[in-house]
Amino acid sequence: xxxxxxxxxxxxxxxxxxxxxxxxxxxxxxxxPPVDFNEVKKSFSITNTVPTSHYTGVRTIGFGGVGLVVTAxxxxxxxxxxxxxxxxxIKNKLPEVERFIREARATSAIEHxxxxxxxEMGVMEGVGVYFTxxxxxxxxxHTLLDGLKSSKKEYKGKYxxxxxxxxxxxxxxxxxxxxxxxxxHRDLKPHNVLIGDYGEVLVMDWGLAKYLDIGEGKEISxxxxxxxxxxxxxxxxxxxxxxxxxxxxxxYMPPEQAEGKISELDERSDIYSLGAILYQILTYEPxxxxxxxxxxxxxxxxxxxxxxxxxxxxYEIPCELEAVCLKAMSFNKKDRYQRVQELIDDVRNYxxxxxxxxxxxxxxxxxxxxxxxxPVISSIAAVFILIVTIGYAMLKYAExxxxxxxxxxxxxxxxxxxxxxxxxxxxxxxxxxxASKRVYKEESPGESELSRQMNEHYNAAENRYEAAVIRxxxxxxxxxxxxxxxxxxxxxxxxxxxxSILVGNYExxxxxxxxxxxxxxxxxxxxxxxxxxxxLGFEGRISGEGYMTVRTNPSGASxxxxxxxxxxxxxxxxxxxxxxxxxxVKEFVIPKGSYVLKIKAAGQPEVIYPVAINHGxxxxxxxxxxxxxxxxxxxxxxGEFFIGGENSRYYRSHEVVLxxxxxxxxxxxxxxxxxxxRKLGTPEEKxxxxxxxxxDFSERKYYDAWDSGGKxxxxxxxxxxxxxxxxxxxxxxxxxxSAKTGKKIMLPTAxxxxxxARGVDGRAFPWGNGFNAEYANINENEAARKKFGNWAxxxxxxxxxxxxxxxDMGGNVREMTSxxxxxxxxxxxxxxxxxxxTRRFLNCSYASDTPVAPSDVGFxxxxxxxxx
Numbered sequence: 111x112x113x114x115x116x117x118x119x120x121x122x123x124x125x126x127x128x129x130x131x132x133x134x135x136x137x138x139x140x141x142x143p144p145v146d147f148n149e150v151k152k153s154f155s156i157t158n159t160v161p162t163s164h165y166t167g168v169r170t171i172g173f174g175g176v177g178l179v180v181t182a183x184x185x186x187x188x189x190x191x192x193x194x195x196x197x198x199x200i201k202n203k204l205p206e207v208e209r210f211i212r213e214a215r216a217t218s219a220i221e222h223x224x225x226x227x228x229x230e231m232g233v234m235e236g237v238g239v240y241f242t243x244x245x246x247x248x249x250x251x252h253t254l255l256d257g258l259k260s261s262k263k264e265y266k267g268k269y270x271x272x273x274x275x276x277x278x279x280x281x282x283x284x285x286x287x288x289x290x291x292x293x294x295h296r297d298l299k300p301h302n303v304l305i306g307d308y309g310e311v312l313v314m315d316w317g318l319a320k321y322l323d324i325g326e327g328k329e330i331s332x333x334x335x336x337x338x339x340x341x342x343x344x345x346x347x348x349x350x351x352x353x354x355x356x357x358x359x360x361x362y363m364p365p366e367q368a369e370g371k372i373s374e375l376d377e378r379s380d381i382y383s384l385g386a387i388l389y390q391i392l393t394y395e396p397x398x399x400x401x402x403x404x405x406x407x408x409x410x411x412x413x414x415x416x417x418x419x420x421x422x423x424x425y426e427i428p429c430e431l432e433a434v435c436l437k438a439m440s441f442n443k444k445d446r447y448q449r450v451q452e453l454i455d456d457v458r459n460y461x462x463x464x465x466x467x468x469x470x471x472x473x474x475x476x477x478x479x480x481x482x483x484x485p486v487i488s489s490i491a492a493v494f495i496l497i498v499t500i501g502y503a504m505l506k507y508a509e510x511x512x513x514x515x516x517x518x519x520x521x522x523x524x525x526x527x528x529x530x531x532x533x534x535x536x537x538x539x540x541x542x543x544x545a546s547k548r549v550y551k552e553e554s555p556g557e558s559e560l561s562r563q564m565n566e567h568y569n570a571a572e573n574r575y576e577a578a579v580i581r582x583x584x585x586x587x588x589x590x591x592x593x594x595x596x597x598x599x600x601x602x603x604x605x606x607x608x609x610s611i612l613v614g615n616y617e618x619x620x621x622x623x624x625x626x627x628x629x630x631x632x633x634x635x636x637x638x639x640x641x642x643x644x645x646l647g648f649e650g651r652i653s654g655e656g657y658m659t660v661r662t663n664p665s666g667a668s669x670x671x672x673x674x675x676x677x678x679x680x681x682x683x684x685x686x687x688x689x690x691x692x693x694x695v696k697e698f699v700i701p702k703g704s705y706v707l708k709i710k711a712a713g714q715p716e717v718i719y720p721v722a723i724n725h726g727x728x729x730x731x732x733x734x735x736x737x738x739x740x741x742x743x744x745x746x747x748x749g750e751f752f753i754g755g756e757n758s759r760y761y762r763s764h765e766v767v768l769x770x771x772x773x774x775x776x777x778x779x780x781x782x783x784x785x786x787x788r789k790l791g792t793p794e795e796k797x798x799x800x801x802x803x804x805x806d807f808s809e810r811k812y813y814d815a816w817d818s819g820g821k822x823x824x825x826x827x828x829x830x831x832x833x834x835x836x837x838x839x840x841x842x843x844x845x846x847x848s849a850k851t852g853k854k855i856m857l858p859t860a861x862x863x864x865x866x867a868r869g870v871d872g873r874a875f876p877w878g879n880g881f882n883a884e885y886a887n888i889n890e891n892e893a894a895r896k897k898f899g900n901w902a903x904x905x906x907x908x909x910x911x912x913x914x915x916x917x918d919m920g921g922n923v924r925e926m927t928s929x930x931x932x933x934x935x936x937x938x939x940x941x942x943x944x945x946x947x948t949r950r951f952l953n954c955s956y957a958s959d960t961p962v963a964p965s966d967v968g969f970x971x972x973x974x975x976x977x978x
Contacts, residue, residue: 145201145202145203145204145207145238147233147238147239150204150207150211150233150239151233154211156211156231156232156233156239157232158230158231158232158233160232160233160234160235161234161235164184164185164234165182165183165184165191165193166182166183166185167181167182167183167190168180168181168182168193169181169182171192173197174315176196176197176200176206176209176210176317177194177195177196177197177210177317178194178195178196178197178198179192179193179194179195180192180193180195181193181245184242190245191229191242191243191244191245192242192243192244192245192246193240193241193242193243194214194240194241194242194243195234195237195238195239195240196210196238196239201237201238201239202238207238207239209317210239210317211231211239212319213315213316213317213319214228214231214239214241215231216293216316216319216321217241217243217316217319218231218241219291219293220284220287220288220291220293220316222283222284222287222288223283223284224280224281224283224284224287224311224312224313225284225287225288225312225313226243226244226246226304226312226313226314227243227244228241228242228243229241229242229243229244230242246304246306246310246312247306247307248304248305248306248307248310249304249305250300250301250302250303250304250305251277251281251300251301251303251304251305251387252299252300252301252303252390254269254300254305255274255300255390255391255394256394258394259394259395271391272461274391275391275457275460275461277303277305277311278384278387278388278391278457279454279457279458280311281298281303281311281313281384281387282384282450282453282454282457283454284311284312284313285298285313285380285384285450286449286450286451286454288313289377289380289449289450292321292322292323293316293319293320293321293322294319294320294322294375294376294377294379294380295313295316295318295319295380295383296318296319296320296357296358296367296375296379296380297315297317297318297357297358297359297362297383298313298362298380298383298384298386298387299359299361299362299383299386299387299396300387300390301315301359302314302315303387318357318358320375322376322377360398360403360406360407360410361386361396361397361398361399361406362383362386362387362396362397363379363382363383363410364378364379364382364383364410364439364443365410365411365412365413365441366379366443367379368407368410368411369411374443376443377448377449377450378443378446378447378448379443380450381438381446381447381450381453382438382439382440382443382446384438384450384453385434385435385436385437385438385439385446385453386439388431388434388435388438388457389415389418389435389439392418392422392425392427392431392432392435393418393421393422393425393427394422395421395422397415397416397439398410398415412565412569413441413569413572414572415439417432417436417576417580418431418432418435419432419583420625428460429469429580429584430460430466430468430469431457431460432469433466433468433469433580434453434456434457434460434466434468434469436468436576437456437468438453441569441573452467455467456468509586509588512585512586513585513586513589513592516581516582516584516585517581517582517585517594517595517598519581520578520579520581520582520598521578521594521598523574523575523577523578523581524574524575524578524598524601524602526574527570527571527572527573527574527575527578527602527605528571528601528605530567530568530570530571530574531567531568531571531605531606531609533563533567534564534565534567534568534571534609535608535609535612537560537563537564537567538564538612538613539612540560541557541560541561541564544556544557544560545557548762549754549761549762549764550760550761550762550932551754551758551760551761551762568609571605571609575602575605575606578598578602579599579602582595582598582599583595583599599629600637600641603622603625603626604644604648606622607619607622607623607648610622611648611651611652614725616652616654616725619648619652620652623645623648623649623652626645634646651726653701653702654701654702654723654724654725654726655699655700655701655702655726656699656700656701656702656723656724656725656726656727656728656729657697657698657699657700657727657728657729658695658697658698658700658721658723658728658729658730659694659695659696659697659698659728659729659730660690660693660694660695660707660733661693661694661695661730661731661732661733662693662694662709662711662732662733662734662735663732663733663734663735664711664714664735665692665693665694666692666693666711666712667692667693667709667710667711667712667714667735668689668691668692668709668710668711669689669690669691669692669693669695669707669708669709670687670688670689670690670707670708671687671688671689671690671705671706671707671708672684672685672686672687672688672705672706672708673685673686673703673704673705674703674704674705674706674720674871674913676878676879676880679880679882680875680877680878680879680880680881680882680885681877681878681880681885681909682704682873682877682878682879682913684706690707693709693733697730700723700729701723702723702724702725702726703722703723704720704721704722704723704869704871704873705720705721705722705723706718706719706720706721706913707719707720707721707733709733709735711735714735714736714737714738715735715736715738715739715745717733717735717736717745717747718745718913718914718915719733719747719749720869720870720871720913720914721870722752722869722870722871722872731749733747734747734748734770734975736770736975739772740772740853740973742774742775742776743772743773743774743775743973744772744773744774744775744866744914744915744916745770745772745914745975746768746770746771746772746773746862746865746866746914747770748767748768748769748770748975749767749768749870750765750766750767750870751765751766751768751864751865751868751869751870751872752764752765752868752870752871752872753765753766753861753864753865753955754955755872755955756955757874757950757953757955757956758955758956758957759931759956759957760931760932760933761955763872763955766861768861768862768865769974769975770974770975771858771862771972771973771974771975772972772973772974772975773858773862773863773866773914773916773970773971773972773973774916774970774971774972775905775915775916775917776904776905776917776918776970777831777832777904777918777922777923777925777968777969777970778831778832778840778843778968778969778970778971779828779829779830779831779832779903779904780801780815780822780826780827780828780829780830780831780832781828781829782832783801783832783835783843784816784820784822784828786799786842786843786846786847787799787800787820788820789846796818798836798838798839799835799836799839799842800814800815800816800835801814801815801816801832801833801834801835802814802815802834802835802964802965803815803826803833803834803965804834804964804965805900805965812834812964815832815834825899827903829903829904830901830902830903831901831903831904831918831922831923831968832968832969833901833923833964833965833966833967833968834964834965834967837926837938840857840926840969841856841857841928843969843971844856844857844971847971853973854973854974855971855972855973856928856971856972856973857926857927857928857969857971857972858927858928858970858971858972859927859928859929860927860929860939860941860957861929862927862972863919863925863927863941863942864941864954864955866912866914866916866919866972867912867916867919867920867941867942867954868912868954868955869912869913869914873954874953874954874955875920875952875953875954876910876911876912876913876916876919876920876954877909877910877911877912877920881949881952882909883949884909885907885909885910885920886907886909886910886918886920886921886922886943886952887901887902887906887907887910887918887921887922887944887945888920888921888943888944888945888947888948888949888951888952889943889944889945889946889947889948890948890949891921891945894907894945895945898945899945900945900946900965900966901922901923901945902922902945904917904918904922905917905918906922907920907921907922910922918942919941919942919954920942920943920952921942921943921944921945921952922942922944922945922968923942923944923945923966923967923968924940924941924942924943924944924947924951924958924966924967924968925940925941925942925967925968925969925970926938926940926967926968926969927939927940927941927957931957931959935959937959937960938959939957939958939959940957940958940959940967941954941956941957944966944967945966946966947966
């Protein structure tokens with residue numbers, strides 16, 4: 111249950127009068143098919159029915175994704191109660207009603223001082239199913255921890271770390287009792303823990319509770335999306351409970367829950383969430399943060415979070431508490447505490463100065479804790495130390511033994527980690543070799559298995575490395591800068607960096623570099639010269655700089671280069687233009703990104719040559735400058751470009767090499783096509799190649815676009831694109847142009863069309879990567895449809911232009927190609943969007959087959975470049 115608190119009071123409520131609250135439900139009674147609450151009462155043995163007038167002084171105090179909580183006065187018992195009910199928009203949905211009843215009964219079954227008590231459940235007229243609870247004034251635990259993080263006075267002096275641990279133990283006690291009843295919570299988080307003004311600690315919101323003896327649904331695959339159950343929440347709030355395919359709160363849920371493996375959830379899943387709460391007690395932040403809920407889920411599935419002491423060294427978090435937290439949050443369930451009582455015992459032991467099972471103390475530390483618990487022993491020890499000063503040397507020796515043991519254990523974990531990271535690297539190389547030869551999206555079974563093994567080895571390596579780092583960093587202070595410690599940590603970081611760069615995860619590599627700077631100084635001044643040079647080399651590789659050489663045919667052409675950048679409107683425009691001199695241009699360093707070269711040779715047309723520098727790439731090759739470019743055509747030079755991707759039906763994003771070609775800048779118009787039609791020799795040919803037009807797509811009635819004399823019917827005009835013709839007719843037109851010009855004219859292949867539309871950098875749309883319906887003539891552009899109707903004259907949308915200067919490859923009409931689909935069907939690929947299609951068609955990698963309406967498909971043509 112999510113509660114929302116006004117700034118003026120610590121009581122969790124929002125004032126409103128009772129009539130308004132109840133009217134919310136009356137107003138929405140017809141919003142969904144009604145549930146037969148008499149049948150519900152019968153099915154679930156609910157005997158209590160009360161009118162809405164039974165409760166007085168009704169005020170809303172909080173609401174969540176499915177529930178609404180009000181406070182009211184019960185005149186029969188003369189006490190204030192909290193009433194939970196379903197929100198108006200879902201109170202008539204049977205699945206939510208059943209889940210709500212399950213929550214009430216699960217909460218009621220756990221009669222424990224640290225679980226919110228339920229008084230009664232029933233059906234209220236006009237409201238539906240409800241249950242009443244004890245009304246508690248106070249804050250939820252998240253608000254308290256957030257207040258401590260912000261150093262608010264009302265929290266700072268009152269809640270010490272020990273006090274917070276007492277609250278945590280109270281939460282654990284409630285959960286231990288729930289587990290004894292074979293009930294797990296599945297949504298434990300600070301938001302669902304209420305801290306009363308008089309010391310009460312109550313676990314609330316059991317809406318996702320699961321009885322372990324009752325099955326619940328089937329397993330959920332990793333690819334399924336999680337849907338937000340709170341329609342009023344911000345898309346950036348990942349602490350909100352999810353519902354749908356994955357239930358729970360990403361910031362606090364265990365990996366098996368994030369994977370959707372419902373059958374694997376048990377008491378240890380709740381223990382992980384308790385560990386995540388302890389993490390926030392120690393750091394005032396959840397273990398996972400982020401605005402993108404799906405990225406957070408991915409991180410949870412990998413178990414990759416920063417350990418508390420590394421993340422916030424300023425809080426001086428005790429090693430023992432960190433170890434308890436990390437054990438509770440272990441990636442594998444078998445490595446966690448197996449029962450909540452074990453977790454309670456470790457926290458209690460820490461608070462009382464006893465050894466903690468998750469963090470074995472060296473003998474000297476155990477002795478110190480013993481002295482702390484027993485002052486008499488402490489006095490004797492002091493006398494003993496005074497008398498036997500020679501024992502100092504022995505103590506130093508014991509310190510060295512402790513150091514040696516820590517180094518031995520750390521080295522062992524590090525070497526095991528190195529073995530695992532090598533296995534992960536080998537698996538990745540095999541996977542990359544297979545994937546580099548695959549152009550289709552679907553992975554082979556062998557790839558999936560290799561990917562699983564790679565991730566398994568990587569996670570195992572990270573677990574080993576983290577264990578090693580804990581041991582290296584917990585050596586006695588005099589040895590903290592010892593070479594063995596330094597070299598061990600450096601070896602771990604270098605291997606992490608190598609793997610991150612190998613798999614192309616430069617963001618994670620940058621994170622490891624950040625840790626090194628945190629440990630070794632901003633300028634790496636604490637490293638040896640050798641290690642410093644190693645890290646600087648990695649930094650260069652992470653930056654992604656590439657190299658470029660420019661050669662042209664003919665040589666001696668002037669070359670300018672501009673960087674393509676998005677200024678916030680989704681359009682990639684030319685910026686930072688600079689001259690590179692005349693070709694050939696020798697190799698130079700170029701930052702990662704997209705660029706445009708403009709090449710001008712004396713007496714020859716200017717050539718536009720887009721370049722995409724991916725991470726550390728080298729770009730070279732000869733650029734052919736044609737003697738001329740045909741009128742109304744654009745030149746697309748030979749070379750590699752990215753094709754396919756997320757929106758492609760079959761192809762993953764990969765690079766393809768194409769020879770150079772020319773492409774018509776504009777779609778073929780009615781006027782141009784009718785010139786061909788008039789030259790046809792027989793009536794049969796004219797009938798065959800007549801354009802058949804639908805003006806009202808709802809009628810499905812076709813009209814000849816012009817009469818037998820070649821006069822267009824209204825409202826068609828010669829400057830509009832030709833549509834409603836056969837693929838065979840478009841090919842016939844190309845053959846006619848070929849005979850007329852003496853040049854080889856044809857429909858573009860799907861690859862030629864895609865390169866002319868998106869350039870070489872794999873952009874989503876002809877103009878860049880940002881969607882804006884106003885840029886192209888598509889269905890969402892209402893202003894364009896009002897102005898032009900179904901078709902616009904080619905070139906009417908100046909922003910719908912590719913890097914090569916080709917217009918309307920985004921919208922206006924979809925366009926024919928000469929490429930069939932790879933599934934062996936009879937259809938040719940149709941590219942682009944039109945005024946009757948949605949934005950899904952707009953992506954350059956998308957291809958459709960049969961037209962949405964035949965009258966939205968036209969064409970343009972290409973001409974191969976004649977090599978010199």
